[in-house]
Amino acid sequence: MWESLNLKDVVALARDPYPSIRQWARDTGKKVVGSTIADVPEEVIYAFDLLPVTILGTHKPLKKAPSHLPDNACSLARSNLELALSYEGDLFSGFVLPQVCDTTQHLSDIWRINFPDKYVESYLAPRQADRPSARYWVKEEIERLIASLGEWTGKTLTNEALTASILIHNENKRLLAELYEIKKKNPGTITNKQFFAMMKLSLQVDKAEFNKSLKSIKDGLKLKKGKGYTDVILVGITCDPPEIFDIFDELKLNIVGDTLVDGTRYLRGAPSLNGDLIDAMADRHFHRGFFSPIHDDVFKNFEEVKKLYKETKAKAIIYVHIEFCESQEYDLPDLKNLIKKEGIPMHVLDTEYQTTSLSHVLTRAQAFFESLKGGSL
DSSP, X not given: OOSSOOHHHHHHHHHOOHHHHHHHHHXXXXXXXXXXXXXXXXXXXXXXXXXXXXXXXXXXXXXXGGGTSOTTSOHHHHHHHHIIIXXXXXXXXXXXXXXXXXXXXXXXXXXXXXXXXXXXXXXXXXXXXTSTTHHHHHHHHHHHHHHHXXXXXXXXXXXXXXXXXXXXXXXXXXXXXXXXXXXXXXXXXXXXXXXXXXHHHHTTSOHHHHHHHHHHHHXXXXXXXXXXXXXXXXXXXXXXXXXXHHHHHHTTEEEEEEOOTXXXXXXXXXXXXXXXXXXXHHHHTTTSOOBTTBBSOTTHHHHHHHHHHHXXXXXXXXXXXXXXXXXXXXXXXXXXXXXXXXXXXXXXXXXXXXXXXXXXXXXXXXXXXXXXXXXXX
């Protein structure tokens, strides 16, 4: 199903992966388990012979979600709920929902009420990662999830199955990291849209199959340096709709680093196979990059962004702000002030999941980068 895709196929499927997931489920007879971002240990779900699918919203109209969540609720949270309620709910046999902010905490009950006949489990990642109890809590949550999935599926998770799953997921991250390095150094080879489509699809399809496509794509690349590109870093949680990457490509921006949950933060989540596997998955929670709802230092976001900017020698920062995301609303004012004091150019890109037109995004981005070329902002 996903083992022989080219870049054009990947971009098309990343826009709407669900028809192919439905076909895969019919062909294999396996169950599909959805989860929202972030930090659900998908290796565990996969090891139970289930397909973990990260739900990343829908671009279709909101019909039912507004009756459950107000208009000023997080755009991504509303869009995820809408996808399940109106469009793809029957595809999923169950859901594992992380509670990483106030909105997702309350959403878990809404999902349970609306899907009484499905498996619905919460994953309670600690938000304050510097507490002495945080690591113990993460390990307990992973073990609780294993027990819950075991009870639902009637299966016992073996060390062999978990090892095999981690190997597949780690290979996926390694291949994506290698492709990212190629893209950074040779922006004429892989566009921003193509690379982040590979990232997104990796979170939503069978990685054992998709890894074969990633290998084939990597081996078949003809390196093109390209001219006239401006190196930038992308900061935020996720970047959607995917047409935003068309704007970046049109403006010849080369994303050379990011802090996205479905970007570099995902790539940093490869657990070690040395020692206890549950311990390794617990440890990685504290080695990933900054994520607004989960932190151990209020200045960590700023320090990581500044470090990434300097290491990549980028020319500017693009901050992707999801409409009404409470954690971003809290972080953004301080980050803007601190970045401004450093004299680093930063453009804030406001986006919403049901956006129908991006002309304003293009206009503002054009103005920002034209003024950047003209001198200090």
